[in-house]
Amino acid sequence: MAWSTAHVPDQSGRTALVTGASGGIGLETARVLAARGAHVVLACRSVERARAAAARIGGSTEAVPLDLASLDSVRDAAAEVRGRHDRLDLLINNAGVMFPPDARTEDGFETHFGVNHLGHFALTGLLLDLMTRVPGSRVVTVASLAHRAGFGGFGAERARSATGRRSVAAYGRSKLANLMFARELQRRFAAAGAATLSLAAHPGLSATGLWHGDPPALLRPVAGAGLRLLAQPADRAALPSLRAATDPRAAGGAYLGPRNRFESRGAPGPARSSRASGDAAAQARLWDLSEELTGVRYAFTPERAEDPPAAAVCPVTGARG
Numbered sequence: 001m002a003w004s005t006a007h008v009p010d011q012s013g014r015t016a017l018v019t020g021a022s023g024g025i026g027l028e029t030a031r032v033l034a035a036r037g038a039h040v041v042l043a044c045r046s047v048e049r050a051r052a053a054a055a056r057i058g059g060s061t062e063a064v065p066l067d068l069a070s071l072d073s074v075r076d077a078a079a080e081v082r083g084r085h086d087r088l089d090l091l092i093n094n095a096g097v098m099f100p101p102d103a104r105t106e107d108g109f110e111t112h113f114g115v116n117h118l119g120h121f122a123l124t125g126l127l128l129d130l131m132t133r134v135p136g137s138r139v140v141t142v143a144s145l146a147h148r149a150g151f152g153g154f155g156a157e158r159a160r161s162a163t164g165r166r167s168v169a170a171y172g173r174s175k176l177a178n179l180m181f182a183r184e185l186q187r188r189f190a191a192a193g194a195a196t197l198s199l200a201a202h203p204g205l206s207a208t209g210l211w212h213g214d215p216p217a218l219l220r221p222v223a224g225a226g227l228r229l230l231a232q233p234a235d236r237a238a239l240p241s242l243r244a245a246t247d248p249r250a251a252g253g254a255y256l257g258p259r260n261r262f263e264s265r266g267a268p269g270p271a272r273s274s275r276a277s278g279d280a281a282a283q284a285r286l287w288d289l290s291e292e293l294t295g296v297r298y299a300f301t302p303e304r305a306e307d308p309p310a311a312a313v314c315p316v317t318g319a320r321g
């Protein structure tokens with residue numbers, strides 16, 4: 001049977017934080033987690049929109065202001081969450097922008113890279129120790145089919161470029177960074193013996209607010225007819241994130257997405273990814289660059305004396321061998 005929200009296990013007693021939960025796929029992700037009993041922290045740019053979303057979702061929720069385009073805001077949000085919670089079971093790095101109005105973030109980073117990747121890199125690092133001892137805890141980072149368009153590599157200069165605002169490659173690079181981050185994070189969790197898993201997901205295509213940016217002329221047909229043909233509603237597009245967050249059989253390092261029509265829609269399962277996204281040396285370099293740019297250094301305290309065995313893990317079943 002195709003995986004659906006009916007498969008989401010009871011989340012009672014668990015706390016989930018979803019970034020960008022005021023609309024689109026984040027709202028649907030938060031809605032299902034709250035309906036299954038989780039306490040959901042909606043971390044959103046606008047607290048008013050977050051509160052309106054919380055009222056629509058019902059269940060146990062709270063709103064925290066978070067602007068991923070500002071490292072000060074990320075630090076404040078993390079401090080607020082830490083002040084209210086001593087554990088976090090799920091962190092869903094969902095928020096994202098595509099072809100945004102501003103070329104750079106408050107800290108001078110190219111906006112796609114700054115919001116989609118660096119903001120989430122910093123947030124995750126600042127919340128890390130709320131998660132690493134919590135059994136079953138997971139970080140899910142939302143990437144995209146567009147990670148395949150992330151040509152050009154990463155570097156300090158490109159991270160501060162002012163020319164990425166309407167660039168498919170810049171959006172693609174930020175989503176490639178999301179996927180590489182998720183994989184490097186899983187490697188570091190495993191090496192530290194942390195209880196937390198890191199997974200990635202992509203929603204396929206969905207006609208959400210993401211498409212209301214200012215795309216380059218070449219992409220307008222995709223944003224119009226292509227979306228009408230291939231897109232799935234936001235509640236379906238949230239399924240890969242929900243499966244990555246809650247399916248007991250989904251293993252650390254897995255990347256999940258819709259299975260049909262070139263992964264644009266359908267039930268969630270293992271997704272394909274580019275060769276570049278699996279380059280372990282490039283993942284480590286991106287990690288160092290992200291620490292340097294954000295000033296957030298991850299404190300992995302070994303949870304047990306020995307490293308876990310380095311066995312290959314099936315992306316969905318979790319079988320080792």
Ligand SMILES: NC(=O)c1ccc[n+]([C@@H]2O[C@H](COP(=O)([O-])OP(=O)(O)OC[C@H]3O[C@@H](n4cnc5c(N)ncnc54)[C@H](OP(=O)(O)O)[C@@H]3O)[C@@H](O)[C@H]2O)c1
Nearest residue numbers: 020024025045067068069094095096144205206208209210
């Ligand atoms: N829709 C698709 O076809 C598609 C395809 C591939 C991947 N994705 C990914 O799916 C994720 C969710 O996107 P979506 O489709 O649901 O788009 P959406 O409806 O535009 O939702 C994006 C969310 O991110 C929030 N956000 C934007 N900038 C932010 C910032 N600086 N700080 C904090 N939050 C911010 C938005 O908040 P505001 O309400 O304040 O704008 C909104 O809640 C993104 O990571 C996106 O890249 C989507």
